Amino acid sequence: MKRVRVKITGIVQGVGFRPFVYRVAHSLGLTGWVRNDPSGVIVEAQGDDGFLERLAITLQHEAPPLAVIGALTQEFLPLLEGESDFRILASAHGAATAEIAPDTDICEDCLAELFDPANRRFRYPFITCTNCGPRYSIITGLPYDRLLTTMAPFALCPDCRTEYEDPRDRRFHAQPLACPACGPSLGLFDAKGRPVPGDPLEAAIGLLREGRIVAVKGVGGYHLAVAACSSEAVQELRRRKRRQSKPFAVMFRDVAAAGEAAKVDALEERLLTGPERPIVLLAKRESAIALEVAPDSNYLGVMLPSSPLHHLLLNDFGAPLVMTSGNRSSEPVAFADDQAFVNLADIADYFLTNDRPIRTRVDDSVIMVFHGNPLFLRRSRGYAPRAVQLAEPQPSILAVGAELKGACCLTRGSQAFLSQHIGDLQNIETLQSLADTVDHLKQLLEVAPVAVAHDLHPDYLSTRFAQEQPDVMLVAVQHHHAHMAACMAENRLTDKVIGVVFDGTGYGVDGTIWGGEFLVGDYADFRRMGSFRQVLLPGGDAAVNEPYRMAVSWLYDTLGADAFSLPADRFPFLHTPELPLLRQMIERRINAPRTSSCGRLFDAVSALIGVRSTVSYEGQAAIELEAIAEGAAHDRGYPWQIAKIDGRLEIDWRPLFAALLDDIAAGVSPREMAASFHGTVAAASVEMCRCLRQETGVEDVVLSGGVFQNRLLTENLCLLLKENGFKVFSHRLVPPNDGGLALGQAVIAGRNATFPQSLR
Amino acid sequence: MNDDLILLGHGSGGKLSHQLLDELIIPNLSGVPVAGQNDAALLNIGGVKLAFTTDSYVVDPIFFPGGNIGDLAVNGTVNDLAMMGARPLCLSVGFILEEGFLKSELARIVTSMREAADAAGVAIVTGDTKVVPRGKGDRIFINTSGIGALEHNLAINGAAACVGDKVIVNGCIGDHGIAVLSAREGLEIDSGIKSDSAPLNGLVAELLPLGEALHVLRDPTRGGVATTLKEIALQSGVTVKLSEESLPINPGVKGVCSILGLDPLYVANEGKLLALVAPERAEEALAIMRRHPLGKDAAVIGEVTEASAGRVVMETTVGGVRGVEMLAGEQLPRIC
Numbered sequence A: 001m002k003r004v005r006v007k008i009t010g011i012v013q014g015v016g017f018r019p020f021v022y023r024v025a026h027s028l029g030l031t032g033w034v035r036n037d038p039s040g041v042i043v044e045a046q047g048d049d050g051f052l053e054r055l056a057i058t059l060q061h062e063a064p065p066l067a068v069i070g071a072l073t074q075e076f077l078p079l080l081e082g083e084s085d086f087r088i089l090a091s092a093h094g095a096a097t098a099e100i101a102p103d104t105d106i107c108e109d110c111l112a113e114l115f116d117p118a119n120r121r122f123r124y125p126f127i128t129c130t131n132c133g134p135r136y137s138i139i140t141g142l143p144y145d146r147l148l149t150t151m152a153p154f155a156l157c158p159d160c161r162t163e164y165e166d167p168r169d170r171r172f173h174a175q176p177l178a179c180p181a182c183g184p185s186l187g188l189f190d191a192k193g194r195p196v197p198g199d200p201l202e203a204a205i206g207l208l209r210e211g212r213i214v215a216v217k218g219v220g221g222y223h224l225a226v227a228a229c230s231s232e233a234v235q236e237l238r239r240r241k242r243r244q245s246k247p248f249a250v251m252f253r254d255v256a257a258a259g260e261a262a263k264v265d266a267l268e269e270r271l272l273t274g275p276e277r278p279i280v281l282l283a284k285r286e287s288a289i290a291l292e293v294a295p296d297s298n299y300l301g302v303m304l305p306s307s308p309l310h311h312l313l314l315n316d317f318g319a320p321l322v323m324t325s326g327n328r329s330s331e332p333v334a335f336a337d338d339q340a341f342v343n344l345a346d347i348a349d350y351f352l353t354n355d356r357p358i359r360t361r362v363d364d365s366v367i368m369v370f371h372g373n374p375l376f377l378r379r380s381r382g383y384a385p386r387a388v389q390l391a392e393p394q395p396s397i398l399a400v401g402a403e404l405k406g407a408c409c410l411t412r413g414s415q416a417f418l419s420q421h422i423g424d425l426q427n428i429e430t431l432q433s434l435a436d437t438v439d440h441l442k443q444l445l446e447v448a449p450v451a452v453a454h455d456l457h458p459d460y461l462s463t464r465f466a467q468e469q470p471d472v473m474l475v476a477v478q479h480h481h482a483h484m485a486a487c488m489a490e491n492r493l494t495d496k497v498i499g500v501v502f503d504g505t506g507y508g509v510d511g512t513i514w515g516g517e518f519l520v521g522d523y524a525d526f527r528r529m530g531s532f533r534q535v536l537l538p539g540g541d542a543a544v545n546e547p548y549r550m551a552v553s554w555l556y557d558t559l560g561a562d563a564f565s566l567p568a569d570r571f572p573f574l575h576t577p578e579l580p581l582l583r584q585m586i587e588r589r590i591n592a593p594r595t596s597s598c599g600r601l602f603d604a605v606s607a608l609i610g611v612r613s614t615v616s617y618e619g620q621a622a623i624e625l626e627a628i629a630e631g632a633a634h635d636r637g638y639p640w641q642i643a644k645i646d647g648r649l650e651i652d653w654r655p656l657f658a659a660l661l662d663d664i665a666a667g668v669s670p671r672e673m674a675a676s677f678h679g680t681v682a683a684a685s686v687e688m689c690r691c692l693r694q695e696t697g698v699e700d701v702v703l704s705g706g707v708f709q710n711r712l713l714t715e716n717l718c719l720l721l722k723e724n725g726f727k728v729f730s731h732r733l734v735p736p737n738d739g740g741l742a743l744g745q746a747v748i749a750g751r752n753a754t755f756p757q758s759l760r
Numbered sequence B: 001m002n003d004d005l006i007l008l009g010h011g012s013g014g015k016l017s018h019q020l021l022d023e024l025i026i027p028n029l030s031g032v033p034v035a036g037q038n039d040a041a042l043l044n045i046g047g048v049k050l051a052f053t054t055d056s057y058v059v060d061p062i063f064f065p066g067g068n069i070g071d072l073a074v075n076g077t078v079n080d081l082a083m084m085g086a087r088p089l090c091l092s093v094g095f096i097l098e099e100g101f102l103k104s105e106l107a108r109i110v111t112s113m114r115e116a117a118d119a120a121g122v123a124i125v126t127g128d129t130k131v132v133p134r135g136k137g138d139r140i141f142i143n144t145s146g147i148g149a150l151e152h153n154l155a156i157n158g159a160a161a162c163v164g165d166k167v168i169v170n171g172c173i174g175d176h177g178i179a180v181l182s183a184r185e186g187l188e189i190d191s192g193i194k195s196d197s198a199p200l201n202g203l204v205a206e207l208l209p210l211g212e213a214l215h216v217l218r219d220p221t222r223g224g225v226a227t228t229l230k231e232i233a234l235q236s237g238v239t240v241k242l243s244e245e246s247l248p249i250n251p252g253v254k255g256v257c258s259i260l261g262l263d264p265l266y267v268a269n270e271g272k273l274l275a276l277v278a279p280e281r282a283e284e285a286l287a288i289m290r291r292h293p294l295g296k297d298a299a300v301i302g303e304v305t306e307a308s309a310g311r312v313v314m315e316t317t318v319g320g321v322r323g324v325e326m327l328a329g330e331q332l333p334r335i336c
């Protein structure tokens, strides 16, 4: 027997590390405890020598995918007599800091019981224990207690009570504990809300086999389920959901099944099988999955069951299911039952529901892996509302995020709690859920923010929301500064950095629309030292739906009026009925604000080389441009220019467009042009960083903004930056897109707001 | 940006305009409470109830399909009086002319003012003309002020909307703004879009017999239907719910707006009114409008759903309900 104290530093808080240590210790039969500490995580464990060694190895090699282990030190301690279990202790720092656990899939013990005919919870869809199950989605208040969850109406039966009160039982004080005798149950209804006779699950399986669309109530909201291998069923779902081509996610029963439809590497497998159960974007394989599930995409959004109900569903159905969010386009996912029946009445044929209410809507998280690192596209169920550990404590701030990918952030001490994905605030229900989430988090975290941080955009609904908050200081934060700060914050950087921020659009301090930015600064301040050359954005947001507008804009910038006489056979988008008016908009600057957007540059090239000129979902043109470029050689290296304009360096892409026109004329394949374009953006960006380093001496670079969801660009850029001696930091804990913006806003406001001493 | 500067947005009729009024002009000038802002002031002079209003016209170009700055200056002020339920009686007119402006053009403008005044049944009774040096003005600016008689005891105003009220518009929206924009920029569109510039006092006179059921009348000029409804919602403390499907919009205007990336809800009108009418008389109000030449395309576009801090929402054609807000200034891109 030995007792050891292990100290782990790095990014080990807010990533599910303590539950992970708990599971490992539990499986190795060790006693002791784990707790957070200002410098990381401390584990004390006692057990046989061999097991202790395995503990150290496991901690390093099987850590949660989001964790980054800095250092791991061990020291031996005297044995502790009479210790009988392994526990997660409250944090050592700060006052009583209640924490809200995210929702997780059931643990292996519960899963084994679920399929054990001898167990009294055999096939019970609400099985759970202290180690697993719903949390954030059902918590109505703190302290975490059954009466403050949506399980409150379900009184424990004598058997469950015995487990609940037995300290040796896995279900000791398991708040959502339930069994068939006392807990929630399933119900199956038709679209008119009439109950369907028979066993709800069995009947639902039968309906799915017939190709019907079934709305399934999961942990944080409803999904729409159809057989993923049935083209007709998937097409019908697309028709009813009015969703032309944006890919659907697919749920598989296990990794082996997922592996038949997509390539799964080791990290991807850990993400898929982890308790958080996100959707992981995987490289597609040829499989039985209907083509209509993810047309024109090299990737498939894959997830594994995230609740006992899903385990049963996938087990019984025996084949993968499309599980797409249960909403009409532009609406948030339905989570309240009555609302689901109204909102999904025209889409779902049947509703597989239950009587356990969902307190907080929590959408599926979406994640992808590249370069051996996870990257969030959407951070929600399983991860929210875990805290990002900040480098320093700060006054409590509420940050309200952006608009289309709404998410808010509340800070307490040195922790920043980024909310679940809230969605497009233009929708009134979504805007209400922002207000609700803010209130709920304030109540749960017991903090009263001293300031509200919002975007500089005067018309973002989040800005309006902030302005309506009573009696609180407002801090307006520039969009790209917030992106940069979000990336700094999660990497715990405090010194000056070069922020390479590439996104669609954001409101600049000069009133123009930014989006391809090179900022130098820190949380307190920044200078916009470099940017892309500005062109016109004809029609504002209308250009987002019609990427060809940006091609026209760049061609006009490059060639002037000659752009309009390019031949119709090669450039059909220059010869549409709308074009004369579009041309006038550009020539006369009618509703055509100037923008340095990087996202719109990708749109322009996508349309120009014939990949996509109009889109049916946001980002489609750039996504497909990346898709065709993948794996292609990119040695064409297009030209560009960097010039100093008004004291700022500008990357001028006109030479690139001229070269693309030559290549199009020479019949170069779109694939080759797309790949070379990605390489060119990376090369020019690195050159810009070199110029800025020379001027400022700063060599830490952070990459943020929605464009960095593009793997090809990010990979190219990271590689080149490292080759040039830069230290590169990217996102790992929060999305690079606007979903992570609130984190940056919160930290900037935390450093910049000057508060009366009493408020600190 | 320098906070001390007046921006173009301060004249857009949107949020910046309201800020300028509420924070700078009104507190320093008159102290009229914000909730009391209407299209015209109501006066009681020796027992005679009058409505009084003023407006300046700086439209560019001065001639456009469907009208010119002259008839606009008459109709705009007539309409502001009519929106209070007043019968417009007389107008004053002030011209500010730029040196070098053509007399022939001034004659055209004055003639159409005369015609517009005749059509509206008002007299132009006093006026003033100033000339500024070349470059100190833009050809011609016109100010008109008007007085109207209030011949009933109805309290038609922006704060009078009630839950249940139907929102009725007398025709297609956005024509004026798009006609002026097309003329100014010389847009190559042959959709026949013309300004809707017209005096609405005749139509209002037909609506007045609705009596107590007639709660609010407003002309959605600068800032369009969205901004005007938001003002009403704020003043009355209610939520107004629009239905996108029911908005009457000329196909030409719709097409041009979609290419220009403009939302017709925010585009100006000069011959339109929004009437908020108690639900039991709404059908009747609609019928009255449709019988009138200026209300052939009238439609119910929404209703007041509940008491609130002042919200406008719209049920969209793709499903879902979106918020409708006043813009700070120009329509700016928001998609990141």
Ligand SMILES: [Fe+3]
Pocket: A479, A483, A503, A504, A505, A506, A705, A706, A737, A738, B336
């Ligand atoms: Fe952004």
Ligand SMILES: [Mg+2]
Pocket: B039, B054, B055, B080
């Ligand atoms: Mg007026």
Ligand SMILES: [Zn+2]
Pocket: A106, A107, A108, A109, A110, A111, A128, A129, A130, A131, A132, A133
């Ligand atoms: Zn469990």
Ligand SMILES: [Zn+2]
Pocket: A156, A157, A158, A159, A160, A161, A178, A179, A180, A181, A182, A183
């Ligand atoms: Zn029980």
